[in-house]
Amino acid sequence: MDIDDLKTRILAGERRALARAITLVESGRVDHRAQALALLEAVKGHGRQALRVGLSGTPGVGKSTFIEAFGCMLTGRGLRVAVLAVDPSSARSGGSILGDKTRMERLSRDPGAFIRPSPSQSQLGGVARRTREAIDLCEAAGFDVILIETVGVGQSETMVAEMSDLFVLLLAPAGGDELQGVKRGIMEMADILLVNKADGDLKATAVRTCADYAGALRLLRKRPQDPQGFPKALTVSALEEAGLANVWDEMCGLTDWRRAEGHFDARRAAQARFWFEAEVRERLLARLSREPVKGAMRALAGQVEDGELTPSAAAEELLSTHLMMS
Template sequence: MDDLLQPILDGDRRALSRAITLVESTRPDHRARAAALLDALARNGRQALRIGLSGTPGVGKSTFTEGFGTMLTDQGLRVAVLAVDPSSARTGGSILGDKTRMERLARDPNAFIRPSPSATHLGGVARRTREAIALCEAAGFDVVLVETVGVGQSETVVARMTDLFVLLLAPAGGDELQGVKRGIMEIADLILVNKADGDLKAAASRTVSDYSGALRLMRQRPHDPEGFPKAMPVSAVEGTGLAQAWDEMRTLADWRREHGHWDATRSRQAAYWFEEEVRAGLMARLTEDPATRDRMAELGRDVAEGRTAPAAAAKEMLDALSGPA
């Protein structure tokens, strides 16, 4: 039995931090230990409400997360925040400053904040965010908030590891509807227009109306009740609209549980991540074997210098991996 197993089940925050560090490691011995630990923890059956939170840079994701998380802990709920920071494409480094931006929530005994680098992983999440979510669930947290890097074409990956996907937007500045990809709107369960206070309150109301109209034109999703997805105004600074947003999240989550969509979605997500792990493992093997690595490098040079087409080189590499027929 892993010495982290029972402390995590007991809700030990230090053990949880160590376990997340373990699952984020790329060392083969750490990966083996992490896989065994996650397999053992999966048998406890604990579930949290997983909420993915995305939004354009500067929209106030951290301010919203702190205000929303504090409201939940005031209700006696335990909240885990997994905040993903963008990594530099040049140096690979990340600032990881989310705890300083959520100082009040970071001091809350019922909250746990863990920043992680995206490490150039697409989808607005870190490579091991899904496993970190599982660890937080096993530690007894009621709500897990996954704050992504920011809106992008690949940002939809977070919807494959959460139960609800919340899109946070600022009041319109120009043609707001053109600023967000349709693919993200199609998977958003709730659109929250932040900064609905002061001079921006009227603009926020207009933005909510614009998005409400756009959502009505989209086809009703079979796993949603009438009226979802919907747009709402909130102010993370003043705290207005947060309780109403939480009520809507619970209403949607409860409806999906009652109608069987909750379990079905989690089953599909588990199958998806199983396939992703297999793909990642196969790619890793390309670099582990020296002969395979050298052949990849040789074919890469041929492609770069125009001697071989990319598709032909890929077929040759795959044929070599599959061995003799």
């Protein structure tokens, strides 16, 4: 693969080249990984910066419907929008449906948009292992807004907050009360809570739910990266496309404040360090599944089963002798 040619086409904003590059970084092959690292090094430092927005919520809350309506509104304003949608992988077969482009039919035909579904595989936290690198590629391709849709696994789905500038949590009407709103985990990571489906018979319920969460947010400890009034809860109807402009205005206002106060760049620097440390941990764990460490681990496990070694002593021998020497 010609990395220089691929880099040139990505920087020119070619969507086909971008799709090919994301396929490359998602590949598990050793030779592909080397090419992917070379490509990521080649495209960095070009001064392009998109607004990265992470979106999470329980399955069925309307994430895809919201993203399509919101994305179409943004492209209508002349912005280029990339959507990175992560689909859950089957614990049995390992497969994923990857049906988000089917759900977002109108946005997928928009020349100003790019939609890329990816399988979560065995990665926890609601995102795929290489989503962060796909974000870097979309940024290099000149997209103005990158929307990262998680699989929707629940309150522990906080990994997307470590790769986004804004974290938006979508909620369903009557989906909780004030106590639910103060639970730790995903709730305290959010910058904006959106109560979706505020239309028809559910509109009054959505307004009440929004008020419950707004009250709960006032009980959370104030974060240094938040101006007065944030995090905040809003109602929105993706179906009727109501409240979308207000959501975008709130996002822009929060981002502008964080840039002015220095929180925006500091947060991105902290995220870069986080992903460096995560990559080191991931590679160390990967070495356990390769020889000769794999064989040594199997032998030590046999000694533990026979009672010759305690689990702690066996782990110490593996780490100090075999893992460090491999």
